[in-house]
Amino acid sequence: MAVNLPALDPAKLFPVAGVELSVAEAGVKKPNRKDVLVIRLDKGNTVAGVFTQNRFCAAPVQIAKRHLDAGVQIRALVVNTGNANAGTGEDGRARALAVCRAVADEIGCEVEQVLPFSTGVILEPLPADKIVAALPTRRAAGWADAAEAIMTTDTLPKAASRRVEIDGHTVTVTGIAKGSGMIHPNMATMLGYLATDAAITRPLLQQLVKEVADQSFNCVTVDGDTSTNDSFMLISTGKSELPLISEANDAYQAVKAALLEVAVELAQAMARDGEGATKFITVTVEGGRSRDECKAVAYAIAKSPLVKTAFFASDPNLGRILAAIGYAGVTDLDVDRLELYLGDVLVARDGGRNPEYKEEDGQRVMNEAEITVRVVLGRGEAAATVWTCDFSYDYVRINADYRS
Amino acid sequence: MAVNLPALDPAKLFPVAGVELSVAEAGVKKPNRKDVLVIRLDKGNTVAGVFTQNRFCAAPVQIAKRHLDAGVQIRALVVNTGNANAGTGEDGRARALAVCRAVADEIGCEVEQVLPFSTGVILEPLPADKIVAALPTRRAAGWADAAEAIMTTDTLPKAASRRVEIDGHTVTVTGIAKGSGMIHPNMATMLGYLATDAAITRPLLQQLVKEVADQSFNCVTVDGDTSTNDSFMLISTGKSELPLISEANDAYQAVKAALLEVAVELAQAMARDGEGATKFITVTVEGGRSRDECKAVAYAIAKSPLVKTAFFASDPNLGRILAAIGYAGVTDLDVDRLELYLGDVLVARDGGRNPEYKEEDGQRVMNEAEITVRVVLGRGEAAATVWTCDFSYDYVRINADYRS
CATH class of the missing domain: 3.60.70.12 (L-amino peptidase D-ALA esterase/amidase)
Structure with missing residues (x-):
């Protein structure tokens, strides 16, 4: 699929x-x-x-x-x-x-x-x-x-x-x-x-x-x-x-x-065509000091099973994305300068939820088959993009059955 | 469960x-x-x-x-x-x-x-x-x-x-x-x-x-x-x-x-009690140069979705464990000196499958609810142990449904 x-x-x-x-x-x-x-x-x-x-x-x-x-x-x-x-x-x-x-x-x-x-x-x-x-x-x-x-x-x-x-x-x-x-x-x-x-x-x-x-x-x-x-x-x-x-x-x-x-x-x-994929996800990280740190943040999001299962569920559980950014290894990251967008929707800024963010806006983007997550780190000019998919029951089925 | x-x-x-x-x-x-x-x-x-x-x-x-x-x-x-x-x-x-x-x-x-x-x-x-x-x-x-x-x-x-x-x-x-x-x-x-x-x-x-x-x-x-x-x-x-x-x-x-x-x-x-767990897995890595490198190898195994879905399926697809060891970041690892045990069964040595290894022996260990994976790196005296569980349909279900 x-x-x-x-x-x-x-x-x-x-x-x-x-x-x-x-x-x-x-x-x-x-x-x-x-x-x-x-x-x-x-x-x-x-x-x-x-x-x-x-x-x-x-x-x-x-x-x-x-x-x-x-x-x-x-x-x-x-x-x-x-x-x-x-x-x-x-x-x-x-x-x-x-x-x-x-x-x-x-x-x-x-x-x-x-x-x-x-x-x-x-x-x-x-x-x-x-x-x-x-x-x-x-x-x-x-x-x-x-x-x-x-x-x-x-x-x-x-x-x-x-x-x-x-x-x-x-x-x-x-x-x-x-x-x-x-x-x-x-x-x-x-x-x-x-x-x-x-x-x-x-x-x-x-x-x-x-x-x-x-x-x-x-x-x-x-x-x-x-x-x-x-x-x-x-x-x-x-x-x-x-x-x-x-x-x-x-x-x-x-x-x-x-x-x-x-x-x-x-x-x-x-x-x-990721194993079990139901959504195609583009993660773009901008405003980093280096391409490497942008890639690290993008991968932390793209690899997180918690983030990927939330995409599978079309659930705008966006805190999971913030948590992934937080453990990506950018040790001097100032979270108060960060912006997180889901599609065109500004979800988080100033270290927390955007006061104007509405759940239904996040939900609208989440319902789409192709979703872009954009993170602005606010500390430099570098950028990186990573492509991934969501994480579904079928991922487990495919990999549990692969040899049989 | x-x-x-x-x-x-x-x-x-x-x-x-x-x-x-x-x-x-x-x-x-x-x-x-x-x-x-x-x-x-x-x-x-x-x-x-x-x-x-x-x-x-x-x-x-x-x-x-x-x-x-x-x-x-x-x-x-x-x-x-x-x-x-x-x-x-x-x-x-x-x-x-x-x-x-x-x-x-x-x-x-x-x-x-x-x-x-x-x-x-x-x-x-x-x-x-x-x-x-x-x-x-x-x-x-x-x-x-x-x-x-x-x-x-x-x-x-x-x-x-x-x-x-x-x-x-x-x-x-x-x-x-x-x-x-x-x-x-x-x-x-x-x-x-x-x-x-x-x-x-x-x-x-x-x-x-x-x-x-x-x-x-x-x-x-x-x-x-x-x-x-x-x-x-x-x-x-x-x-x-x-x-x-x-x-x-x-x-x-x-x-x-x-x-x-x-x-x-x-x-x-x-x-x-890992989300969706059906097996309790102990990963022990011995014979490393430092505790850190042993932990890195143990975590590479314990975190691999491919390894964890194979445990869920009780499938002795042990190559997935070798692949995880290989990308754990020990860049000068000599795979020819490494030994891999599943429970008491010697699965791999000399850079490949142990010639005496039989699939039914691996299967016997895989069928158990508590499994130990032991890796001997053959390059030092340090060791580390990590505990984890397998990766099942229920992991996806739990994390896709968490907010609902």
Whole structure:
């Protein structure tokens, strides 16, 4: 029951020249569902990524990082759902490599030129043999199919696409993502893959992947509070006519803007499809001394189970938001300077309830499916925005039943 | 549906000489329920407390701290439920003081000699007039009655008591507490009041209240992640025959041990009665370099909604525990040295699943109502324990319905 998340229209997802997608049903966890995606790349591409900070980072994450660091030309990414291959030690790495090797043999490249990704249950051996056996059975796919193949508890596939004109050349950006549990603090794995046909040097692409992640996917998850498998990959195929971008010039900014639009749409889609979500919530914190402290306050609100259950109940129990602001760790916060808005309604100021605030005004905003919480800290110029959802019975049901 | 939390037996709650309890029904939020408790103290007592770190600390917390800091003889504590008087600014402080003044007038003491406490909904004006009007209607109460009068979403009252012989003299310790939501991260308010007839100097009592809180109530909540109203007060009436304790001698250690037993029983009772709890979970982390890092790992496990929903489902989905350990913030953690036990079952070692681990062994432990998770970090001598509960449908129901 995702919040205002439309079904994908394959016609609106533009192919990216130099990227070839294919999917298979390997029966990793359950039969008869797409659970393997191969993203094959033409030569001449560059790839960059950011990965989970979790100390128990999964075997495929370790391998993907190592292969990226080797500096070789990447030729394929292979993604499976149904098993995270995490907490699996040396044996897990061997299984991830076995999958890479099978893909590499098919392409005729080195194993280091293939990047593996997994998502699903932790601490169970990856059935690499099933995945390898299914590789020859896979069929060509579009981005919508690809988005479906990487879903776990997502209720809808997530993809977004843009075509922009830059210096007279058409540039395409298309991406897919999965992840719905993660919008609550700790959680289910987020995977994101964005491809553009713009040509971008590897160092610049590495800078870009961090900047884009920081303003999109990292606004629905918590730095450090990442799952064992979180990964976000940026692919530049260089097939557009736009000349190679090797510095942060206007073309770079234009490509970045397009990438960011796609990434933000995908990140918001994750919150809209949060496990059990009935409301999409935007938390904006302004007037802070730094972006970090604004993010800390925004996350304290967005993560609070008490706040999130109140949203589920459409209950303007706004004291819970104030309490969350109070424990966000801004130790010298002057609560008397703070303003709290629910939608357009000024709820609290001068350290307490706004005397003009009426419960029915709060209730009106609470009844909506999309709600903005705005906090003005009154101590600086920085700001940050976080997207989240409410916290419902279904969150518990989904996570209590996940393995069964 | 508290986990193994028996109903109170008033006969096992020993009175503390010098403490006089009384309760009233003021109708603060709902009619016909005990919602005001007055703890009246004879002269000659000492009182010390620890309070929430929340920047939005409630009006009564501000007043109680100010009165304690004034160094005057405390003569009464007055507690109401149904309204937290938090986020209420200057008007909230005036209302808290009005309640103190009414109690002080009755006793014939100064307003600074009365400490106010409130718990309940945030951001609404305290109906101080109702409380003041109800004061003359209150009736003498025992500790069990007192424990009932401070309940909010608690399903059972919480009290504990000990009598010990120290240097040939009988010393009594009796306490009450409320708080059930707080065992999930961000919480309902926790209030705790422990009284002993041992005579202890104020500086020593202040040291004691911190030490006891750190090893009891602070093991079910998160430092800094406290509600607007959390308070834990220690009362020493000095009515026992044991000579005044003015240094940390053997008598001090014996009193501390008795206080700690009572406080731990109350703290565990809060986790047993956690909102929606069906299981009582003890998380012990050993072999850390510091108590702080052990606590961080224990809290990461105890707070994870994914871990807690798996406990609710009795699902040995133990990878979720490993993932929580991985994001606990111990950045140089070597996961290959770590051991994870569920009850007596070794689940993970060498960075992955224990080869001898069988799902049915994990399932056997998961089916129990009381479960211990033990993590051995393998990098030092420090340890920490945290108590929590599972995360059920009822948590959502309780917190979505709280105001209605």
